[in-house]
Amino acid sequence: MKQVLFNFTDKELEDFIINFGQPKFRAKQIKEWLNRGAPNFSVMKNLPETLRNQLNDICETLPVKIIKKLVSSDNQTTKFLLELFDGEQIECVLMRTTYGNSICVSSQAGCAMGCKFCASTLLGLKRNLTINEMFAQVLTAQWELRQDVFNNIKPNGDSNNNDVSHIVVMGTGEPLQNTQNVFGFLEKANHDLNISWRRITVSTCGIVPGIKELTNWGRPINLAISLHAPTDELRSQIMPINNKYKIHEMMDAAFEFSQTHNRQLMIEYILLGKKNENGETVIYNATEEHANKLSDLIQKHNVMVNLIPWNSVDERDFASLSGNAIHKFQDILINKGIHTRIRRERGADIGSACGQLRLKNKKEQSE
Ligand code: SAH
Numbered sequence: 001m002k003q004v005l006f007n008f009t010d011k012e013l014e015d016f017i018i019n020f021g022q023p024k025f026r027a028k029q030i031k032e033w034l035n036r037g038a039p040n041f042s043v044m045k046n047l048p049e050t051l052r053n054q055l056n057d058i059c060e061t062l063p064v065k066i067i068k069k070l071v072s073s074d075n076q077t078t079k080f081l082l083e084l085f086d087g088e089q090i091e092c093v094l095m096r097t098t099y100g101n102s103i104c105v106s107s108q109a110g111c112a113m114g115c116k117f118c119a120s121t122l123l124g125l126k127r128n129l130t131i132n133e134m135f136a137q138v139l140t141a142q143w144e145l146r147q148d149v150f151n152n153i154k155p156n157g158d159s160n161n162n163d164v165s166h167i168v169v170m171g172t173g174e175p176l177q178n179t180q181n182v183f184g185f186l187e188k189a190n191h192d193l194n195i196s197w198r199r200i201t202v203s204t205c206g207i208v209p210g211i212k213e214l215t216n217w218g219r220p221i222n223l224a225i226s227l228h229a230p231t232d233e234l235r236s237q238i239m240p241i242n243n244k245y246k247i248h249e250m251m252d253a254a255f256e257f258s259q260t261h262n263r264q265l266m267i268e269y270i271l272l273g274k275k276n277e278n279g280e281t282v283i284y285n286a287t288e289e290h291a292n293k294l295s296d297l298i299q300k301h302n303v304m305v306n307l308i309p310w311n312s313v314d315e316r317d318f319a320s321l322s323g324n325a326i327h328k329f330q331d332i333l334i335n336k337g338i339h340t341r342i343r344r345e346r347g348a349d350i351g352s353a354c355g356q357l358r359l360k361n362k363k364e365q366s367e
Helices: 010-019 025-035 049-058 131-151 179-192 208-217 232-238 247-261 288-298 323-335 356-366
Strands: 065-071 077-083 089-097 100-104 108-110 125-128 166-169 200-204 222-226 265-275 281-283 303-309 339-342
Touching (some): 010 025, 065 356, 077 131, 100 131, 131 179, 179 200, 179 208, 200 208, 200 265, 247 265, 247 288, 265 323, 288 303, 288 323, 303 323, 323 339
Parallel strands (some): 100 166, 200 222, 222 265, 265 303, 303 339
Antiparallel strands (some): 065 077, 077 089, 089 100, 265 281
């Protein structure tokens, strides 16, 4: 197995370089490249070529290796399929938006949560990601952004920089099942990359003890709750976690978090349909009654509801709703004074939704 230099301490890196018969200052040069997210040693142009080749043979730079890179037709979304040291694969997505550059980070390889609409959980949970495996996803995006000038990708709208500015822990996995590493990763991102707490969002399916840990951790980040259904009966049908933590208990913990930090709570709500016997799509969780119940749950609180069009997953027995149905649902919420927006589908053309790329690649490998 190749050694990963990003995982070395400064001292370890220095010793390694000296053992290589190289002067000590090379360690510092390499460290700078690593911190910029260099994907291999060939790009380290201030090192002698023989050293670059030797290092490529026996080491990796980062603990994640790019297996596939997909760019959306508008060039604004880049999705990476990454391989870890043990062969596990994860995904992360870079989104260039008008407010900045946001990266969606995976917190686990696979997922144990079993949500019925999601692709990430289909193969179960493999393991938690380490601090460096999460941090290296951000560095990979950061490196990509720095290449934009060479690739002729212009900054989007008003945003005029090529730094990662926002982190959303909304990729594969349940971050609140891996709290210590997620907190460690976010501390590092805040400290080393200067990403402010307010530009960080953690999304959970509702692990109540984890939400409490988040509150105790005390950092004023944003919390997103994957609600997706307004009653326990319906939610338990699509999200097994609801059998353990009921909606009210989860929402109380979430409100407590957002009140502690005076932050707006984000509610994620996927709009799901189902096919009936005639092959027509019928609404599953987005009728007027559902909208009313949803508004009862959150009224009087500082909440934003993010309505998410379902990205279809072949293995899953749901259907996407029409734009009309989504807007109708949104209108009911707006009339009740609820702050809502419809999530723009980014990179739908590159399978940017939740674990699809990893799943597809696994299937291809086993064929
Ligand atoms: N486990 C965490 C974070 C990962 S999932 C959580 O549940 O919040 C990130 C978000 O994507 C969640 O809101 C999840 O419900 C949603 N999601 C999963 N599959 C989806 C799909 N096929 N289409 C749209 N959103 C999906």
